[in-house]
Amino acid sequence: MRCSVCSKEAILELPVYKKRLCAEHYVQWYYEKTRDFTKKLTRPGDKIALAISGGKDSLALAVFFSQYQREFDVDVFMFHIDLGIPGSSQEARKVVEKFSRDLGMELYVYDLKKELGRSLPEFRKGSRPPCSVCGIIKRYLMNRIPRELGANKLATGHNLDDQVENFFKNWLSQHWDWIAKQKPILPGQGKLLTRIKPLFERTEKENTMYLVAHGYDLPGYKCRYSQPAKWKPIVEMIENEHPGFKLAMIKSIERFDYPVSTQELGECKVCGEPTSQEVCAFCKILGLNK
Numbered sequence: 001m002r003c004s005v006c007s008k009e010a011i012l013e014l015p016v017y018k019k020r021l022c023a024e025h026y027v028q029w030y031y032e033k034t035r036d037f038t039k040k041l042t043r044p045g046d047k048i049a050l051a052i053s054g055g056k057d058s059l060a061l062a063v064f065f066s067q068y069q070r071e072f073d074v075d076v077f078m079f080h081i082d083l084g085i086p087g088s089s090q091e092a093r094k095v096v097e098k099f100s101r102d103l104g105m106e107l108y109v110y111d112l113k114k115e116l117g118r119s120l121p122e123f124r125k126g127s128r129p130p131c132s133v134c135g136i137i138k139r140y141l142m143n144r145i146p147r148e149l150g151a152n153k154l155a156t157g158h159n160l161d162d163q164v165e166n167f168f169k170n171w172l173s174q175h176w177d178w179i180a181k182q183k184p185i186l187p188g189q190g191k192l193l194t195r196i197k198p199l200f201e202r203t204e205k206e207n208t209m210y211l212v213a214h215g216y217d218l219p220g221y222k223c224r225y226s227q228p229a230k231w232k233p234i235v236e237m238i239e240n241e242h243p244g245f246k247l248a249m250i251k252s253i254e255r256f257d258y259p260v261s262t263q264e265l266g267e268c269k270v271c272g273e274p275t276s277q278e279v280c281a282f283c284k285i286l287g288l289n290k
Ligand SMILES: [Zn+2]
Pocket: 003, 004, 005, 006, 007, 008, 021, 022, 023, 024, 025
């Protein structure tokens, strides 16, 4: 298999884009595609926190921004939450620290055990599954801490495959406003940071190959609580029959016009962070609602 540009050996085929690319031309292609998309989401002078879990997508996001920040006038830093999950959290943190050194990119680590006295598994009380507690904790901290560090935007590594999976779940449960919230940019209000998804059109495979083409070893750890994605194998079957299906879906989501609830957010009476309730979900988990 030869590169469509230079005829060196290709590292992957992109049927949707009718291309086969070598490592060098793949890195260039990925950067240009993602840059043209990200330009719509950022403004000169932005200070952007990158949510870096240590998974492949988030690491691809960091590598991409190490170049993007030089070309555009934006300031970025990595933000990582050490959840204290035995095994995976320690390894994830090491990988994130390595990328921060390699890319020369500032990193802020929030250590759950150190800051709140409890690791994620120790929050598992009552009937809530750990992933729902984890989601609440991450959403809260990924807004509050980067904002306190001076960021005006938060970038996450949500990829195309995750978005299509979420679309099916939201669609079948008739949560149209959740689909509207899947858009690549969600404007902030008050204390709520603007959230952007620069890898909105990039597949999991494209992100993985972006790291491979840069010569990085791929992280092998997996969160012990992660659930198998239900729709992904079905979506892959359709994609194989109709290359471009996933990209067409994601472009529809981007244009999906449904009013996102404009309910004014109040402030949590305990911590002062934005919430639609009297006491926010994070403070409730911490037991601060008495
Ligand atoms: Zn080439």
